[in-house]
Amino acid sequence: MKTFKMISISLLGLFLALSANVRAQDPITAAPNVYKKVILDNDKVRVMQVEFAPGDVAPWHSHPDHFAYALTDGKLEITDKDKSPVVAEIKAGEALFLNATTHMAKNIGETTLKMIVTELKATKKN
Template sequence: MKTIKMISMALLFGLFMSVSTNVHAQDPIKVASNVYKKVILENEKLRVMQVELAPGEIVPWHSHPDHFAYALTDGKLEITEKGKPAVIADIKEGEAMYLTATTHMAKNIGENTLKMIVTELKAAKTKH
Protein backbone atom coordinates (compact mmCIF):
# COMPACT_ATOMS: atom_id res chain seq x y z
CA MET A 1 0.00 0.00 0.00
CA LYS A 2 2.89 2.38 0.79
CA THR A 3 4.36 1.68 -2.66
CA ILE A 4 1.06 2.52 -4.34
CA LYS A 5 0.81 5.69 -2.25
CA MET A 6 4.35 6.75 -3.23
CA ILE A 7 3.67 6.07 -6.92
CA SER A 8 0.44 8.02 -6.68
CA MET A 9 2.20 10.95 -5.08
CA ALA A 10 4.90 10.91 -7.74
CA LEU A 11 2.24 11.10 -10.39
CA LEU A 12 0.47 13.80 -8.46
CA PHE A 13 3.31 16.26 -8.61
CA GLY A 14 3.71 15.80 -12.30
CA LEU A 15 0.10 16.68 -12.74
CA PHE A 16 0.39 20.18 -11.45
CA MET A 17 0.40 21.64 -14.94
CA SER A 18 -2.52 22.59 -17.20
CA VAL A 19 -4.20 20.06 -19.41
CA SER A 20 -2.30 20.36 -22.63
CA THR A 21 -1.25 18.17 -25.51
CA ASN A 22 2.23 19.64 -25.30
CA VAL A 23 4.19 17.42 -22.94
CA HIS A 24 7.56 19.15 -23.15
CA ALA A 25 9.41 19.72 -19.89
CA GLN A 26 8.38 23.02 -18.38
CA ASP A 27 9.06 24.79 -15.12
CA PRO A 28 6.02 24.56 -12.81
CA ILE A 29 6.52 28.15 -11.63
CA LYS A 30 6.23 29.36 -15.25
CA VAL A 31 3.29 27.23 -16.39
CA ALA A 32 1.26 27.16 -13.17
CA SER A 33 1.93 30.32 -11.19
CA ASN A 34 -1.71 30.13 -10.06
CA VAL A 35 -0.85 26.91 -8.16
CA TYR A 36 2.86 27.30 -7.44
CA LYS A 37 2.26 30.42 -5.33
CA LYS A 38 5.83 31.34 -4.52
CA VAL A 39 9.41 30.19 -4.21
CA ILE A 40 10.20 30.08 -0.49
CA LEU A 41 13.89 29.30 -0.91
CA GLU A 42 16.21 28.72 -3.86
CA ASN A 43 19.92 28.14 -4.02
CA GLU A 44 22.38 26.00 -6.01
CA LYS A 45 21.17 22.80 -4.28
CA LEU A 46 17.38 23.08 -4.08
CA ARG A 47 14.20 25.04 -4.72
CA VAL A 48 11.34 25.08 -2.19
CA MET A 49 7.88 26.09 -3.43
CA GLN A 50 4.51 26.79 -1.82
CA VAL A 51 1.69 25.00 -3.67
CA GLU A 52 -2.08 25.61 -3.37
CA LEU A 53 -4.51 23.78 -5.65
CA ALA A 54 -8.21 24.71 -5.31
CA PRO A 55 -11.00 22.20 -6.01
CA GLY A 56 -11.38 21.68 -9.77
CA GLU A 57 -8.11 23.49 -10.51
CA ILE A 58 -5.73 21.94 -13.05
CA VAL A 59 -1.97 22.09 -13.20
CA PRO A 60 -0.76 21.84 -16.82
CA TRP A 61 2.05 19.58 -18.00
CA HIS A 62 5.29 20.36 -16.21
CA SER A 63 8.47 18.67 -15.06
CA HIS A 64 10.37 18.23 -11.84
CA PRO A 65 13.81 16.85 -11.07
CA ASP A 66 13.94 14.47 -8.08
CA HIS A 67 11.84 16.15 -5.41
CA PHE A 68 9.87 15.67 -2.24
CA ALA A 69 6.58 17.06 -1.04
CA TYR A 70 4.98 17.67 2.32
CA ALA A 71 1.18 17.90 2.57
CA LEU A 72 -0.10 20.76 4.72
CA THR A 73 -3.75 19.71 4.14
CA ASP A 74 -5.69 16.67 2.96
CA GLY A 75 -6.57 16.47 -0.71
CA LYS A 76 -7.45 14.28 -3.65
CA LEU A 77 -5.67 14.57 -6.98
CA GLU A 78 -5.97 12.97 -10.37
CA ILE A 79 -2.39 12.76 -11.63
CA THR A 80 -1.26 11.88 -15.13
CA GLU A 81 2.37 11.09 -15.72
CA LYS A 82 3.73 11.34 -19.26
CA GLY A 83 2.92 8.14 -21.16
CA LYS A 84 0.84 6.58 -18.35
CA PRO A 85 -2.84 6.44 -17.39
CA ALA A 86 -4.20 8.83 -14.77
CA VAL A 87 -3.99 7.80 -11.10
CA ILE A 88 -6.02 9.03 -8.13
CA ALA A 89 -3.96 10.09 -5.10
CA ASP A 90 -5.56 10.54 -1.67
CA ILE A 91 -3.18 12.84 0.17
CA LYS A 92 -3.21 13.15 3.95
CA GLU A 93 -2.10 16.17 5.98
CA GLY A 94 1.38 15.61 7.39
CA GLU A 95 2.36 13.10 4.71
CA ALA A 96 5.85 13.42 3.20
CA MET A 97 6.68 11.90 -0.18
CA TYR A 98 9.89 11.44 -2.19
CA LEU A 99 9.41 11.48 -5.97
CA THR A 100 11.84 10.82 -8.78
CA ALA A 101 12.15 13.15 -11.78
CA THR A 102 8.93 13.28 -13.77
CA THR A 103 6.77 15.10 -16.31
CA HIS A 104 3.10 15.20 -15.32
CA MET A 105 -0.14 17.14 -14.86
CA ALA A 106 -2.75 17.16 -12.09
CA LYS A 107 -6.31 18.09 -11.23
CA ASN A 108 -7.75 18.63 -7.76
CA ILE A 109 -10.79 16.33 -7.75
CA GLY A 110 -11.38 16.76 -4.03
CA GLU A 111 -13.52 19.20 -2.08
CA ASN A 112 -10.64 20.96 -0.29
CA THR A 113 -7.84 23.26 -1.38
CA LEU A 114 -4.71 21.12 -1.31
CA LYS A 115 -1.71 22.91 0.21
CA MET A 116 1.80 21.49 -0.05
CA ILE A 117 5.46 22.37 0.14
CA VAL A 118 7.42 20.96 -2.82
CA THR A 119 11.21 20.82 -2.71
CA GLU A 120 13.13 20.13 -5.91
CA LEU A 121 16.69 18.82 -5.69
CA LYS A 122 19.15 20.35 -8.14
CA ALA A 123 21.93 18.38 -9.77
CA ALA A 124 25.33 18.90 -8.18
CA LYS A 125 27.61 21.15 -10.23
CA THR A 126 31.15 20.01 -10.74
CA LYS A 127 33.99 22.41 -10.00
CA HIS A 128 36.72 22.83 -12.59
Protein backbone atom coordinates in the same frame (compact mmCIF):
# COMPACT_ATOMS: atom_id res chain seq x y z
CA MET B 1 2.47 18.97 -56.24
CA LYS B 2 2.66 22.54 -54.95
CA THR B 3 -0.67 22.14 -53.12
CA PHE B 4 0.53 18.91 -51.48
CA LYS B 5 3.75 20.62 -50.35
CA MET B 6 1.79 23.54 -48.85
CA ILE B 7 -0.56 21.16 -47.04
CA SER B 8 2.43 19.20 -45.69
CA ILE B 9 4.06 22.39 -44.42
CA SER B 10 0.77 23.49 -42.84
CA LEU B 11 0.33 20.13 -41.12
CA LEU B 12 3.92 20.22 -39.88
CA GLY B 13 3.31 23.70 -38.43
CA LEU B 14 0.14 22.51 -36.70
CA PHE B 15 1.96 19.49 -35.26
CA LEU B 16 4.77 21.68 -33.93
CA ALA B 17 2.30 24.12 -32.37
CA LEU B 18 0.39 21.31 -30.66
CA SER B 19 3.52 19.56 -29.44
CA ALA B 20 4.78 22.83 -27.96
CA ASN B 21 1.68 22.86 -25.74
CA VAL B 22 2.48 19.35 -24.49
CA ARG B 23 6.15 20.10 -23.90
CA ALA B 24 6.61 20.38 -20.18
CA GLN B 25 7.58 23.63 -18.57
CA ASP B 26 8.83 24.80 -15.24
CA PRO B 27 5.94 24.46 -12.76
CA ILE B 28 6.10 28.13 -11.72
CA THR B 29 5.64 29.16 -15.37
CA ALA B 30 3.15 26.44 -16.33
CA ALA B 31 0.88 26.72 -13.28
CA PRO B 32 1.17 30.04 -11.43
CA ASN B 33 -2.41 29.41 -10.22
CA VAL B 34 -1.09 26.44 -8.19
CA TYR B 35 2.61 27.12 -7.61
CA LYS B 36 2.07 30.28 -5.56
CA LYS B 37 5.62 31.28 -4.72
CA VAL B 38 9.21 30.22 -4.41
CA ILE B 39 10.17 30.15 -0.75
CA LEU B 40 13.85 29.29 -1.27
CA ASP B 41 16.01 28.88 -4.36
CA ASN B 42 19.73 28.16 -4.13
CA ASP B 43 22.29 25.84 -5.75
CA LYS B 44 20.97 22.79 -3.84
CA VAL B 45 17.14 23.08 -3.74
CA ARG B 46 14.09 25.04 -4.84
CA VAL B 47 11.25 25.11 -2.32
CA MET B 48 7.76 26.12 -3.51
CA GLN B 49 4.44 26.87 -1.83
CA VAL B 50 1.66 24.97 -3.64
CA GLU B 51 -2.11 25.44 -3.30
CA PHE B 52 -4.57 23.42 -5.40
CA ALA B 53 -8.12 24.76 -5.02
CA PRO B 54 -10.90 22.32 -6.00
CA GLY B 55 -10.88 21.95 -9.79
CA ASP B 56 -7.47 23.61 -10.23
CA VAL B 57 -5.25 22.11 -12.91
CA ALA B 58 -1.47 22.26 -13.18
CA PRO B 59 -0.86 21.61 -16.90
CA TRP B 60 2.15 19.66 -18.17
CA HIS B 61 5.30 20.54 -16.27
CA SER B 62 8.53 18.88 -15.15
CA HIS B 63 10.37 18.40 -11.90
CA PRO B 64 13.78 16.95 -11.10
CA ASP B 65 13.80 14.52 -8.16
CA HIS B 66 11.64 16.18 -5.52
CA PHE B 67 9.62 15.67 -2.39
CA ALA B 68 6.32 17.06 -1.23
CA TYR B 69 5.04 17.69 2.28
CA ALA B 70 1.25 17.96 2.63
CA LEU B 71 -0.04 20.70 4.91
CA THR B 72 -3.68 19.72 4.34
CA ASP B 73 -5.63 16.71 3.06
CA GLY B 74 -6.48 16.56 -0.62
CA LYS B 75 -7.21 14.44 -3.66
CA LEU B 76 -5.26 14.81 -6.91
CA GLU B 77 -5.53 13.11 -10.26
CA ILE B 78 -1.96 12.90 -11.52
CA THR B 79 -1.03 11.96 -15.07
CA ASP B 80 2.62 11.16 -15.73
CA LYS B 81 3.89 11.39 -19.30
CA ASP B 82 2.88 8.32 -21.32
CA LYS B 83 0.89 6.81 -18.41
CA SER B 84 -2.75 6.60 -17.35
CA PRO B 85 -4.05 9.01 -14.67
CA VAL B 86 -3.69 7.94 -11.03
CA VAL B 87 -5.71 9.26 -8.10
CA ALA B 88 -3.67 10.19 -5.02
CA GLU B 89 -5.43 10.70 -1.69
CA ILE B 90 -3.00 12.84 0.26
CA LYS B 91 -3.14 13.28 4.02
CA ALA B 92 -1.88 16.26 6.02
CA GLY B 93 1.57 15.52 7.46
CA GLU B 94 2.40 13.04 4.70
CA ALA B 95 5.78 13.36 2.97
CA LEU B 96 6.32 11.92 -0.51
CA PHE B 97 9.54 11.43 -2.49
CA LEU B 98 9.05 11.56 -6.26
CA ASN B 99 11.57 10.77 -8.98
CA ALA B 100 12.13 13.28 -11.78
CA THR B 101 8.96 13.44 -13.85
CA THR B 102 6.89 15.22 -16.44
CA HIS B 103 3.25 15.29 -15.41
CA MET B 104 0.02 17.21 -15.02
CA ALA B 105 -2.31 17.27 -12.01
CA LYS B 106 -5.89 18.22 -11.16
CA ASN B 107 -7.53 18.67 -7.75
CA ILE B 108 -10.54 16.36 -7.95
CA GLY B 109 -11.33 16.76 -4.26
CA GLU B 110 -13.60 19.18 -2.43
CA THR B 111 -10.92 20.95 -0.40
CA THR B 112 -7.85 23.06 -1.15
CA LEU B 113 -4.70 20.97 -1.01
CA LYS B 114 -1.72 22.89 0.39
CA MET B 115 1.79 21.50 0.06
CA ILE B 116 5.44 22.42 0.17
CA VAL B 117 7.32 20.98 -2.83
CA THR B 118 11.12 20.80 -2.69
CA GLU B 119 13.04 20.11 -5.88
CA LEU B 120 16.55 18.72 -5.55
CA LYS B 121 19.16 20.23 -7.85
CA ALA B 122 22.06 18.26 -9.28
CA THR B 123 25.23 18.79 -7.29
CA LYS B 124 28.59 19.26 -8.93
CA LYS B 125 31.29 16.74 -8.04
CA ASN B 126 34.77 18.05 -7.34
